[in-house]
Amino acid sequence: MNILVTGGAGFIGSHIVDAYIADGHRVTVVDNLTTGKQGNINPAAEFCNVDIRDADALGKVMTAGKFDIVNHHAAQMDIRRSVADPAYDASVNILGMLTLMEQSLRLGIRRVIFASSGGAVYGEQEVFPAPETHPTRPISPYGVAKLTTEQYLFYYASVHAFEPVVLRYANVYGPRQNPEGEAGVVAIFTTKMLQAGMPVINGDGAQTRDYVFVGDVVNANLFALRTKGSHVYNVGTGIETDVNSIFRTLKAATGSGCAETHGAAKKGEQTRSVLDCRLIATELGWHPTVTLADGLRRTVESFRRQ
Numbered sequence: 661m662n663i664l665v666t667g668g669a670g671f672i673g674s675h676i677v678d679a680y681i682a683d684g685h686r687v688t689v690v691d692n693l694t695t696g697k698q699g700n701i702n703p704a705a706e707f708c709n710v711d712i713r714d715a716d717a718l719g720k721v722m723t724a725g726k727f728d729i730v731n732h733h734a735a736q737m738d739i740r741r742s743v744a745d746p747a748y749d750a751s752v753n754i755l756g757m758l759t760l761m762e763q764s765l766r767l768g769i770r771r772v773i774f775a776s777s778g779g780a781v782y783g784e785q786e787v788f789p790a791p792e793t794h795p796t797r798p799i800s801p802y803g804v805a806k807l808t809t810e811q812y813l814f815y816y817a818s819v820h821a822f823e824p825v826v827l828r829y830a831n832v833y834g835p836r837q838n839p840e841g842e843a844g845v846v847a848i849f850t851t852k853m854l855q856a857g858m859p860v861i862n863g864d865g866a867q868t869r870d871y872v873f874v875g876d877v878v879n880a881n882l883f884a885l886r887t888k889g890s891h892v893y894n895v896g897t898g899i900e901t902d903v904n905s906i907f908r909t910l911k912a913a914t915g916s917g918c919a920e921t922h923g924a925a926k927k928g929e930q931t932r933s934v935l936d937c938r939l940i941a942t943e944l945g946w947h948p949t950v951t952l953a954d955g956l957r958r959t960v961e962s963f964r965r966q
Contacts, residue, residue: 661685664727667734669696671837679878712756722763729771742802753805778828779933781807789936817890825884830896830935834874835962850963853916863925865904870896870934873955876948883944896935897948913960
Protein backbone atom coordinates (compact mmCIF):
# COMPACT_ATOMS: atom_id res chain seq x y z
CA MET A 661 0.00 0.00 0.00
CA ASN A 662 1.17 3.55 -0.75
CA ILE A 663 0.59 5.73 2.33
CA LEU A 664 0.93 9.45 3.06
CA VAL A 665 1.63 10.19 6.74
CA THR A 666 1.26 13.83 7.73
CA GLY A 667 3.19 14.73 10.88
CA GLY A 668 5.44 11.73 10.25
CA ALA A 669 8.44 13.42 11.90
CA GLY A 670 6.58 13.78 15.19
CA PHE A 671 6.35 11.61 18.27
CA ILE A 672 3.47 9.33 17.29
CA GLY A 673 3.65 9.78 13.53
CA SER A 674 7.28 8.68 13.24
CA HIS A 675 6.58 5.44 15.10
CA ILE A 676 3.67 4.78 12.73
CA VAL A 677 5.93 5.39 9.73
CA ASP A 678 8.42 2.85 11.09
CA ALA A 679 5.67 0.26 11.54
CA TYR A 680 4.16 0.82 8.09
CA ILE A 681 7.55 0.44 6.44
CA ALA A 682 8.31 -2.69 8.47
CA ASP A 683 4.93 -4.03 7.29
CA GLY A 684 6.02 -3.63 3.67
CA HIS A 685 4.22 -0.40 2.76
CA ARG A 686 5.61 2.54 0.81
CA VAL A 687 5.48 5.69 2.95
CA THR A 688 5.81 9.40 2.24
CA VAL A 689 6.12 11.81 5.17
CA VAL A 690 4.79 15.37 5.03
CA ASP A 691 5.95 17.51 7.95
CA ASN A 692 7.01 21.15 8.32
CA LEU A 693 9.27 20.30 11.30
CA THR A 694 7.62 22.89 13.54
CA THR A 695 7.58 20.33 16.34
CA GLY A 696 8.70 17.19 14.51
CA LYS A 697 12.34 16.22 14.20
CA GLN A 698 14.07 15.16 11.02
CA GLY A 699 16.05 12.63 13.04
CA ASN A 700 12.79 10.79 13.78
CA ILE A 701 12.10 10.11 10.09
CA ASN A 702 12.73 6.59 8.86
CA PRO A 703 15.38 6.76 6.10
CA ALA A 704 13.27 4.39 3.98
CA ALA A 705 10.47 6.96 3.83
CA GLU A 706 10.31 9.79 1.33
CA PHE A 707 10.32 13.11 3.21
CA CYS A 708 8.67 16.33 2.03
CA ASN A 709 9.13 19.45 4.14
CA VAL A 710 5.67 20.88 3.51
CA ASP A 711 3.09 22.70 5.61
CA ILE A 712 -0.36 21.12 5.20
CA ARG A 713 -1.85 24.63 4.87
CA ASP A 714 0.14 25.18 1.65
CA ALA A 715 -2.31 23.88 -0.95
CA ASP A 716 0.07 24.23 -3.91
CA ALA A 717 2.99 22.43 -2.28
CA LEU A 718 0.79 19.76 -0.72
CA GLY A 719 -1.05 19.25 -4.00
CA LYS A 720 2.20 18.62 -5.87
CA VAL A 721 3.30 16.01 -3.32
CA MET A 722 -0.06 14.25 -3.38
CA THR A 723 -0.37 14.34 -7.17
CA ALA A 724 3.06 12.77 -7.58
CA GLY A 725 2.54 10.28 -4.76
CA LYS A 726 -0.55 8.49 -6.04
CA PHE A 727 -1.47 7.49 -2.49
CA ASP A 728 -3.95 4.80 -1.48
CA ILE A 729 -4.58 6.20 1.99
CA VAL A 730 -3.80 9.26 4.12
CA ASN A 731 -2.81 8.93 7.78
CA HIS A 732 -3.29 12.39 9.26
CA HIS A 733 -1.22 13.15 12.36
CA ALA A 734 0.01 16.67 11.55
CA ALA A 735 -1.41 19.03 14.15
CA GLN A 736 -0.96 21.91 16.53
CA MET A 737 -0.88 19.72 19.65
CA ASP A 738 -0.36 22.19 22.50
CA ILE A 739 -3.61 22.72 24.40
CA ARG A 740 -2.18 25.75 26.19
CA ARG A 741 -1.24 27.37 22.89
CA SER A 742 -4.73 26.64 21.54
CA VAL A 743 -6.18 28.58 24.48
CA ALA A 744 -3.75 31.46 24.02
CA ASP A 745 -4.16 31.60 20.23
CA PRO A 746 -7.32 29.84 19.01
CA ALA A 747 -6.97 31.31 15.51
CA TYR A 748 -3.56 29.74 14.99
CA ASP A 749 -4.80 26.43 16.33
CA ALA A 750 -7.72 26.50 13.90
CA SER A 751 -5.49 27.47 10.98
CA VAL A 752 -3.47 24.29 11.44
CA ASN A 753 -5.97 21.83 12.86
CA ILE A 754 -9.05 22.82 10.85
CA LEU A 755 -7.95 24.74 7.75
CA GLY A 756 -4.89 22.53 7.28
CA MET A 757 -7.08 19.46 7.49
CA LEU A 758 -9.51 20.92 4.94
CA THR A 759 -6.64 21.58 2.55
CA LEU A 760 -5.58 17.96 2.93
CA MET A 761 -9.12 16.65 2.42
CA GLU A 762 -9.75 18.81 -0.65
CA GLN A 763 -6.54 17.57 -2.24
CA SER A 764 -7.58 14.01 -1.40
CA LEU A 765 -10.98 14.63 -2.97
CA ARG A 766 -9.37 16.04 -6.11
CA LEU A 767 -7.15 12.98 -6.49
CA GLY A 768 -9.72 10.34 -5.63
CA ILE A 769 -8.18 9.34 -2.29
CA ARG A 770 -11.03 8.25 -0.06
CA ARG A 771 -9.41 6.37 2.81
CA VAL A 772 -8.26 8.47 5.78
CA ILE A 773 -6.99 7.61 9.25
CA PHE A 774 -7.29 10.57 11.62
CA ALA A 775 -5.64 11.02 15.01
CA SER A 776 -8.25 12.53 17.31
CA SER A 777 -8.28 12.86 21.11
CA GLY A 778 -10.64 11.09 23.47
CA GLY A 779 -9.92 13.29 26.46
CA ALA A 780 -10.13 16.52 24.47
CA VAL A 781 -13.37 15.83 22.59
CA TYR A 782 -15.33 14.37 25.54
CA GLY A 783 -14.42 17.11 28.00
CA GLU A 784 -15.49 16.48 31.59
CA GLN A 785 -16.81 12.94 31.55
CA GLU A 786 -20.17 11.77 32.84
CA VAL A 787 -19.33 8.05 32.51
CA PHE A 788 -16.09 6.27 33.42
CA PRO A 789 -14.67 4.94 31.21
CA ALA A 790 -16.17 6.94 28.33
CA PRO A 791 -17.45 5.02 25.28
CA GLU A 792 -17.53 6.49 21.77
CA THR A 793 -21.18 7.42 22.35
CA HIS A 794 -20.29 9.72 25.26
CA PRO A 795 -21.41 13.37 24.80
CA THR A 796 -18.72 15.51 23.17
CA ARG A 797 -18.19 18.78 25.03
CA PRO A 798 -14.60 19.94 24.46
CA ILE A 799 -13.32 22.62 26.82
CA SER A 800 -10.33 23.82 24.76
CA PRO A 801 -9.94 25.16 21.21
CA TYR A 802 -7.73 22.13 20.53
CA GLY A 803 -10.59 19.80 21.49
CA VAL A 804 -13.03 21.86 19.44
CA ALA A 805 -10.73 21.51 16.41
CA LYS A 806 -10.43 17.74 16.83
CA LEU A 807 -14.19 17.36 17.07
CA THR A 808 -14.71 19.73 14.13
CA THR A 809 -12.37 17.59 12.04
CA GLU A 810 -14.38 14.50 12.95
CA GLN A 811 -17.55 16.27 11.82
CA TYR A 812 -15.95 17.37 8.56
CA LEU A 813 -14.88 13.77 7.95
CA PHE A 814 -18.48 12.69 8.48
CA TYR A 815 -19.45 15.24 5.83
CA TYR A 816 -16.84 13.92 3.39
CA ALA A 817 -18.00 10.37 4.09
CA SER A 818 -21.65 11.28 3.54
CA VAL A 819 -21.25 13.43 0.44
CA HIS A 820 -18.04 12.20 -1.20
CA ALA A 821 -17.89 8.52 -0.12
CA PHE A 822 -14.77 8.95 2.03
CA GLU A 823 -13.94 6.08 4.39
CA PRO A 824 -12.48 7.74 7.51
CA VAL A 825 -11.23 5.88 10.56
CA VAL A 826 -11.12 8.23 13.55
CA LEU A 827 -8.88 7.08 16.39
CA ARG A 828 -9.60 8.92 19.64
CA TYR A 829 -6.39 8.56 21.62
CA ALA A 830 -6.04 8.53 25.38
CA ASN A 831 -2.84 10.05 26.86
CA VAL A 832 -0.08 8.67 24.66
CA TYR A 833 3.44 8.39 26.08
CA GLY A 834 6.69 6.73 25.13
CA PRO A 835 10.06 7.16 23.39
CA ARG A 836 10.52 10.26 21.17
CA GLN A 837 7.90 12.30 22.99
CA ASN A 838 9.05 15.91 23.05
CA PRO A 839 9.29 17.14 26.67
CA GLU A 840 8.53 20.67 25.48
CA GLY A 841 5.29 22.20 24.21
CA GLU A 842 2.57 19.59 23.88
CA ALA A 843 4.22 16.95 26.06
CA GLY A 844 2.41 15.07 28.78
CA VAL A 845 3.63 14.53 32.32
CA VAL A 846 5.57 11.36 31.49
CA ALA A 847 7.96 13.12 29.12
CA ILE A 848 8.21 16.23 31.31
CA PHE A 849 8.81 14.37 34.57
CA THR A 850 11.26 11.89 33.02
CA THR A 851 13.38 14.62 31.44
CA LYS A 852 13.54 16.71 34.59
CA MET A 853 14.33 13.72 36.80
CA LEU A 854 17.15 12.52 34.53
CA GLN A 855 18.59 16.05 34.51
CA ALA A 856 18.41 16.32 38.31
CA GLY A 857 15.62 18.86 37.99
CA MET A 858 12.53 19.38 40.10
CA PRO A 859 9.26 18.41 38.41
CA VAL A 860 6.19 20.20 39.69
CA ILE A 861 2.85 18.41 40.02
CA ASN A 862 -0.11 20.62 39.12
CA GLY A 863 -2.55 20.86 42.01
CA ASP A 864 -3.00 17.89 44.32
CA GLY A 865 -1.97 15.34 41.68
CA ALA A 866 -5.17 13.35 42.09
CA GLN A 867 -6.29 14.07 38.52
CA THR A 868 -6.37 10.86 36.48
CA ARG A 869 -5.59 9.97 32.89
CA ASP A 870 -5.64 6.86 30.73
CA TYR A 871 -1.99 6.36 29.77
CA VAL A 872 -1.47 4.30 26.61
CA PHE A 873 1.97 3.32 25.29
CA VAL A 874 2.89 4.62 21.84
CA GLY A 875 3.56 1.09 20.58
CA ASP A 876 -0.05 0.13 21.26
CA VAL A 877 -1.25 3.25 19.44
CA VAL A 878 0.92 2.25 16.48
CA ASN A 879 -0.75 -1.16 16.41
CA ALA A 880 -4.16 0.52 16.27
CA ASN A 881 -2.99 2.40 13.18
CA LEU A 882 -1.86 -0.87 11.62
CA PHE A 883 -5.21 -2.49 12.40
CA ALA A 884 -7.00 0.54 10.90
CA LEU A 885 -5.48 -0.21 7.49
CA ARG A 886 -7.69 -3.30 7.30
CA THR A 887 -10.99 -1.49 7.74
CA LYS A 888 -13.59 -0.47 5.21
CA GLY A 889 -16.21 2.21 5.72
CA SER A 890 -16.41 4.90 8.43
CA HIS A 891 -15.48 4.21 12.05
CA VAL A 892 -14.75 6.00 15.32
CA TYR A 893 -12.68 4.13 17.90
CA ASN A 894 -11.28 4.95 21.32
CA VAL A 895 -7.65 3.91 21.76
CA GLY A 896 -6.59 3.57 25.39
CA THR A 897 -6.38 1.11 28.26
CA GLY A 898 -9.56 1.73 30.24
CA ILE A 899 -7.42 2.21 33.36
CA GLU A 900 -7.18 5.45 35.34
CA THR A 901 -3.87 6.46 36.90
CA ASP A 902 -3.34 9.60 38.94
CA VAL A 903 -0.42 11.97 38.42
CA ASN A 904 1.03 11.30 41.88
CA SER A 905 1.39 7.61 40.97
CA ILE A 906 3.11 8.51 37.69
CA PHE A 907 5.51 10.74 39.60
CA ARG A 908 6.41 8.05 42.14
CA THR A 909 6.88 5.32 39.52
CA LEU A 910 9.14 7.53 37.40
CA LYS A 911 11.09 8.66 40.45
CA ALA A 912 11.87 5.04 41.26
CA ALA A 913 12.69 4.18 37.63
CA THR A 914 15.05 7.12 37.18
CA GLY A 915 16.64 6.90 40.63
CA SER A 916 15.86 10.57 41.15
CA GLY A 917 16.15 12.12 44.58
CA CYS A 918 13.70 14.94 43.83
CA ALA A 919 11.01 15.83 46.33
CA GLU A 920 7.32 15.51 45.51
CA THR A 921 6.51 19.17 44.86
CA HIS A 922 3.05 20.50 44.14
CA GLY A 923 2.21 23.78 42.42
CA ALA A 924 -0.97 25.58 41.50
CA ALA A 925 -3.65 23.63 39.70
CA LYS A 926 -3.84 24.25 35.96
CA LYS A 927 -6.93 26.26 35.11
CA GLY A 928 -9.49 24.23 33.20
CA GLU A 929 -7.68 20.92 33.58
CA GLN A 930 -9.92 17.86 33.49
CA THR A 931 -10.28 15.97 36.76
CA ARG A 932 -10.69 12.47 35.30
CA SER A 933 -10.22 11.02 31.84
CA VAL A 934 -10.39 7.33 30.86
CA LEU A 935 -11.61 5.62 27.69
CA ASP A 936 -13.76 2.57 27.07
CA CYS A 937 -12.01 0.65 24.28
CA ARG A 938 -14.30 -2.35 23.89
CA LEU A 939 -15.51 -1.30 20.43
CA ILE A 940 -12.11 -1.46 18.75
CA ALA A 941 -11.45 -4.73 20.55
CA THR A 942 -14.68 -6.23 19.26
CA GLU A 943 -14.50 -4.93 15.69
CA LEU A 944 -10.75 -4.96 14.97
CA GLY A 945 -9.36 -7.29 17.63
CA TRP A 946 -7.07 -4.56 19.00
CA HIS A 947 -6.06 -4.64 22.67
CA PRO A 948 -3.36 -2.73 24.56
CA THR A 949 -0.46 -5.07 25.27
CA VAL A 950 2.02 -2.91 27.21
CA THR A 951 1.42 -2.41 30.92
CA LEU A 952 1.98 1.02 32.41
CA ALA A 953 4.93 -0.23 34.48
CA ASP A 954 6.64 -1.74 31.43
CA GLY A 955 5.85 1.25 29.24
CA LEU A 956 7.26 3.72 31.75
CA ARG A 957 10.38 1.56 32.10
CA ARG A 958 10.90 1.54 28.32
CA THR A 959 10.33 5.28 28.17
CA VAL A 960 12.88 6.01 30.90
CA GLU A 961 15.45 3.75 29.19
CA SER A 962 14.92 5.56 25.89
CA PHE A 963 15.20 9.04 27.43
CA ARG A 964 18.30 7.95 29.33
CA ARG A 965 19.97 6.84 26.07
CA GLN A 966 19.20 10.25 24.55
